[in-house]
Amino acid sequence: MGELLSMSGVGVSLPGLHRPVDVLKDVTLDVDPGEIVGIAGESGSGKSMTGRALLGLLPDGARVRGSIVFEGTDLAAGSGKAFRKVRGRRIAMVFQDSTAALHPMLTVGTQLTEHMRRHLGLGRRDANARAVQLMEQVRIPDPARALRSYPHQFSGGMRQRIAIAIALAAEPALLIADEPTTALDVTVQAGILRLFDRLVREMDLSIMFITHDLGVLAALANRTYVFYAGRVMETGPTEELLLRAQHPYTGALLSARPETADTGGEPVPLRPIPGQPATAASSPPGCPFHPRCPDRVAVCDQVTPPLVQVSATRVGTREAAHAAACHVHAPAAPVPVAVPAHREGAP
């Protein structure tokens, strides 16, 4: 159970054309203080919905099941008042598109201090002093001048740093970063990743980092959850999960990724994942990945596999489980499953 955040059995459904559509199914996830937790998945996997559910920013008519316990309070219980209390203050968010996140006609200083005066109750002078400090913390050169400037006067990378400064202004305990580097060039992305890493070490902060790029998580996240069709397919300490992936979906994602290691030799050919990605709304019965899975067996299209622990590793001060939802590679104890012939003897 996460000390900062613990989601358990969270399901989210949105009103659909004919009937409600499930976008998250039975998501159990936790975050400890000072941790960077990665959420990986393709579009439609529910990774962004997870972030939105935490902020209570779901579309109208959304229904949430399960519990979202943050700093001891169940946010999902009640009328949404609990969300308003933490949103922007204890849980903050950084989005992919910093241009849309910042107001184009207000100076950076106004946007930054407004936030602090509202959430921290600071006076103008104190808020200004703190704004300069924050700008230094996110490494914006010449903070005083930057505060007088407008968003369009900055590059994409600098704007994202400003958005991060605004998110950090109220000293949140959890920062949700939804694809914050996807729109940036690699060289700029590298700088932002280093910034996140430094912030977690310098401040009392945890980050939930949502991305489609497993490489980014390899560099940054202590633990990772892999989402597919609104479910957690695999979770574990990031390095363990990526180097010893148990779920065929995680494996497929990795082999579809252009690799850069071992420079010099011929690159390994990219292997596409067959079929179309399922979304939570259109997912088949049983394991949602089964139509595309090379290792599928008879039960896969009938029974949804639960997350089963395959190993445990020590990460920081806690024991972190590596678990996968797969009948074949992480079978639950009572149900014996025959391993398909072509996998036998494979390392």
Place this chain on the structure above:
Amino acid sequence: MSLELRDIVVEYRGAHNSMVRAVNGVSLTVEPGKVVGLVGESGCGKSSLARVASGLIKASKGSVLFDGEPVAPLSWQRRPRRELGLQMVFQNPYSSLNPRRRIDAQLLDGVPADVPRRSRRSYVLEQLDRVGVAPDVAGRFPHQFSGGQLQRIAIARALVTRPSVLIADEPVTALDASSQVHVVNTLTQLVRDLDVGMLFISHDLALVRHIADTTAVMYLGKLAETAPTAQLWSQPGHPYTSSLIAAIPQVKAGAGLPVALAGEVPDPANVPTGCAFRPRCPHASDECTREPELWPHRAGRSACWLIHPGTEIPVRPAQPVA
């Protein structure tokens, strides 16, 4: 038939009547059956170059030769038959395909006149089959497909005219990992099977490594380096190339954080003198105030004083920047 770009310069009018030079003297050749990858950060001029190459805009200076003949920029007049061999695939298939027309109708538009009327439809279906789109969905509208399928349809549309050179500007950037691989593999297969030349433009160096025979790296409107892809990765001849490679996050044991490059891409309206990469370069020295040329470096060429015979610059390792 090859595509040749010679000393291309593209200028745009900036604020206060100033001129912004987006592309500043780039030469490239795309041979049949070969893939040239063009990489660079946003604002380096790679898309402007693609637009010139395909004749969508006119170069301020320099020439585009297709099969040895100059390519005229698009106008209201029908394109000469010869130039139909030059086709483009754009980044966003949702906007490059007409949402109100069926797929087969859009593809039929481009069928060459020498295909007899009776076999035009089967010719279109053949092209769709080549990119892995089933013939029974040809009568659908674009919104009925996923992004990856649409991009393959956009490629099929380019193929209908029997092109000899394809210009693909960030063709997979908008796609998910699994469809990305499908489209990249489709494009690579076509180049090999049909002996088509391709200029593949991307900001993703890792992806370009998988498909390009030659990779050209652009920085602030100029080529920083061009080399056979394997060499570019194993022995980069320009510090900018090395920085780009070091910035890519990797999945491997003890990967650590990628190395960030100091500073930002300068404003193209105000390019630094000498080597444009100088303010961000970990190896910059006095030499670099003079402009480097693209000098030969092993099997490629690099515009860096480090590889220029006769210059001695102490090599310092790149420093990570927070």
